[in-house]
Amino acid sequence: MKKIxxxxxxxxxxxxxxKKPVIILPFFIIAFLEALTLELVYFSGRNPLAIIVxxxxxxxxxxxFTHYPYCIYAIPRVFNFLQIVIYVLAGTLLxxxxxxxxxxxxxxxxxxxxxxxxxGISRYGAFVxxxxxxxxxMLLLEKAGGFAFSKFTNLSIKYLPAVVMKIYPLVFAxxxxxxxxxxxxxxxxxxxxxxxxxxxxxxxxxQSVLLGLRNFKTVFILVFLPFLLYFPITLLKGLSVxxxxxxxxxxxxxxxxxxxxxxxxxxxFVFISIAQFLLEKGERKEK
Amino acid sequence: xxxxxxxxxxxxxxxxxxxxxxxxxxxxVAEKMLYRAAxxxxxxxxxxDVVPPSMRDFVEKSLQKILEKYPETxxxxxxxxxxxxFYIYNKKYDKALPVLDTIxxxxxxxxxxxxRAYFVKGNVYERQNQWDKALAEYAILRDKYxxxxxxxxxxxxxxxxxxxxxxxxxxxxxxxxxxxxxxxxARENKGKVMGYTALSLMRDxxxxxxxxxxxxNVIEEILEDYKAEIxxxxxxxxxELVFEKSLKEPEKALEIYKFxxxxxxxxxxxxxxxxxxxxxxxxxxxxxxxx
Numbered sequence: 135m136k137k138i139x140x141x142x143x144x145x146x147x148x149x150x151x152x153k154k155p156v157i158i159l160p161f162f163i164i165a166f167l168e169a170l171t172l173e174l175v176y177f178s179g180r181n182p183l184a185i186i187v188x189x190x191x192x193x194x195x196x197x198x199f200t201h202y203p204y205c206i207y208a209i210p211r212v213f214n215f216l217q218i219v220i221y222v223l224a225g226t227l228l229x230x231x232x233x234x235x236x237x238x239x240x241x242x243x244x245x246x247x248x249x250x251x252x253x254g255i256s257r258y259g260a261f262v263x264x265x266x267x268x269x270x271x272m273l274l275l276e277k278a279g280g281f282a283f284s285k286f287t288n289l290s291i292k293y294l295p296a297v298v299m300k301i302y303p304l305v306f307a308x309x310x311x312x313x314x315x316x317x318x319x320x321x322x323x324x325x326x327x328x329x330x331x332x333x334x335x336x337x338x339x340x341q342s343v344l345l346g347l348r349n350f351k352t353v354f355i356l357v358f359l360p361f362l363l364y365f366p367i368t369l370l371k372g373l374s375v376x377x378x379x380x381x382x383x384x385x386x387x388x389x390x391x392x393x394x395x396x397x398x399x400x401x402x403f404v405f406i407s408i409a410q411f412l413l414e415k416g417e418r419k420e421k
Numbered sequence: 422x423x424x425x426x427x428x429x430x431x432x433x434x435x436x437x438x439x440x441x442x443x444x445x446x447x448x449x450v451a452e453k454m455l456y457r458a459a460x461x462x463x464x465x466x467x468x469x470d471v472v473p474p475s476m477r478d479f480v481e482k483s484l485q486k487i488l489e490k491y492p493e494t495x496x497x498x499x500x501x502x503x504x505x506x507f508y509i510y511n512k513k514y515d516k517a518l519p520v521l522d523t524i525x526x527x528x529x530x531x532x533x534x535x536x537r538a539y540f541v542k543g544n545v546y547e548r549q550n551q552w553d554k555a556l557a558e559y560a561i562l563r564d565k566y567x568x569x570x571x572x573x574x575x576x577x578x579x580x581x582x583x584x585x586x587x588x589x590x591x592x593x594x595x596x597x598x599x600x601x602x603x604x605x606x607a608r609e610n611k612g613k614v615m616g617y618t619a620l621s622l623m624r625d626x627x628x629x630x631x632x633x634x635x636x637x638n639v640i641e642e643i644l645e646d647y648k649a650e651i652x653x654x655x656x657x658x659x660x661e662l663v664f665e666k667s668l669k670e671p672e673k674a675l676e677i678y679k680f681x682x683x684x685x686x687x688x689x690x691x692x693x694x695x696x697x698x699x700x701x702x703x704x705x706x707x708x709x710x711x712x
Contacts, residue, residue, distance in 0.1 A: 162429060179449060181449070202456055
C-alpha cells in the first residue's frame, strides 16, 4: 500500500482551514481566554486588582514581586500556571469541538453550534482527564529535562571547551524542544481518536501511542515542523528576563502575547493534520 | 466567524482600556517612573563622558516629577535617595544637601532611612573637603543610630579616613575611641546580636592596630559569651591569626580548638578540628624533643 504523503495532508488541511475557517474558531477562543488572562495578570500588579491579588503574590513570590518591575517578572510563572488551567478546563474541550467540526465538514454534515457543544460537553470529564494526563506528562518531561541539564552541565564544564559552552544552553533548549515534539508524536492523536472514532480515553491513548510507533516518521513530521514556529518563541521566553533588563520589562508581556497569538494557527494546523491523517488512513484501510 | 473574532478582539481591547482607566495606582506609576529613571542613570554611570545632556535632564526631571506628583508613595522615599545620589554623582552637592535634609526632616522616616541619610550627607561634606561638617554628621549617626549597620560601623570608617589621610595619630585616637564605643555597646547588649557585632568590630580594630593581646582577649570573650555554632566558626581564622601566628601561643590556640570541637554538633567541623589538633599536637611533641 502506498504511504500517505505529508505534503498531501498539509495541502488538504490548509485548503480545508481556508475553505472552512470555522474550524480554527475554537482555537481562537482558547487564544482569547489566554490573552484575557494575560491582561488580567498584567493589571493585577496595580490597584484595584492588586488589592485581591497582592496578598497571594506576596505569599507565593515574596514582597518584592508586588512592586514594579518585579511584578512583571512574576507574570510568566503565574501565566504559565493559568495557561495549564485553561488548557485542562477549556483547551481540550475546544480542540475536541474543532476536530468535530472537521469531521462534520468531511462527512458533509451540517455544522450546528448547539449540537457541537452538546457533543463536546457530553465527554467533558474525559477531555479534562486527558488534559491532566498531558500536563503531567509534560511536567515530567520538564523535570527530566531539568535534571539532565544539570547533570550534563556538570560534565560539559569539565570536558567541553569554553566556546562550545557558550552555545550549550541553546543546543540543550533545542534538544528539549525535540524531546517535546517526540513525546507529542505518541500522544497527539488521542483527542482526534476520541472525537472521530468515539474511543474511550485509555483506549484512545493506547492507540495514539501505537500510531506514533507504527507511523513515527509521518506523525513526527506532522507535529515537529509546525511546532518549529514555537521554537523562536520558546527561546525568547527563556531569554525574556535578560531582554527585560536590557530593554524594558514589558517585553516579557509581548513575548507571552506572541506565544498566545501563534497558538491558534499552530495547534489548529497540527490537530487537523493529524485528524486528516487518521481519516486518510481509515479510508485506505476500508479500500 | 469574522463577526465572532471581531467580538473577541473588541472584548480584549475594551477590557484593556477599562483596566487602564480604572487602575489608578500612584505607587505603581511612581515605581515605574523611578525604574525608568534608574535605568537611564545606569547608562549614564556606565559611560559618563559620552552621554548627551538630555539623558541627565531626563533622570533629574523624572525624579523631581515623582516627588512632586506622588510625594506620599513609598517610591518617593527611594526617589529622594536616588535624586541625592544623582546629584552627588554629578557633583551638584549644593542640590544634594536639601534633598537629604528633606529625608532627615520627614516625620515618618525609619531609623535605617535616617542613618543612611546622615551617612550620605556626611559623604557630601567629605567630597567637598569639609571634614569637620562630615564628622558632625557621622557623630549623629554614631550616637543616635548605633543600632543600625551604618551607625555601628561609622567609628571604624572615621579611623580609616585618618589612615587614608596619613594622619596616624588621629587614626590611633579614633580607633581607641571606636574600641571604647564598641566595648560599651557589647556590655549593654551582652548575649544579643548587637553585642556580638560590637565585639567582632572591636576584635577587628585591635587586629588592625596590631594590639594582638587585646584582640585575643576579645576572641576569648566572644567564645565564652556566644556559643552559637556560627559565632564559634567565625572566630577560627582569627584564632589562627592572633594566637598561632602573631602571639606565638599555639597551646592557647589548641585549647580553643578543643573547646570548639567539644561544643559543636557539626561533624565536618569536628573532623577538621580533630585533624588540626592532631597536627598541632604532633608539632608540639617534635618541638619538645628538639628542645
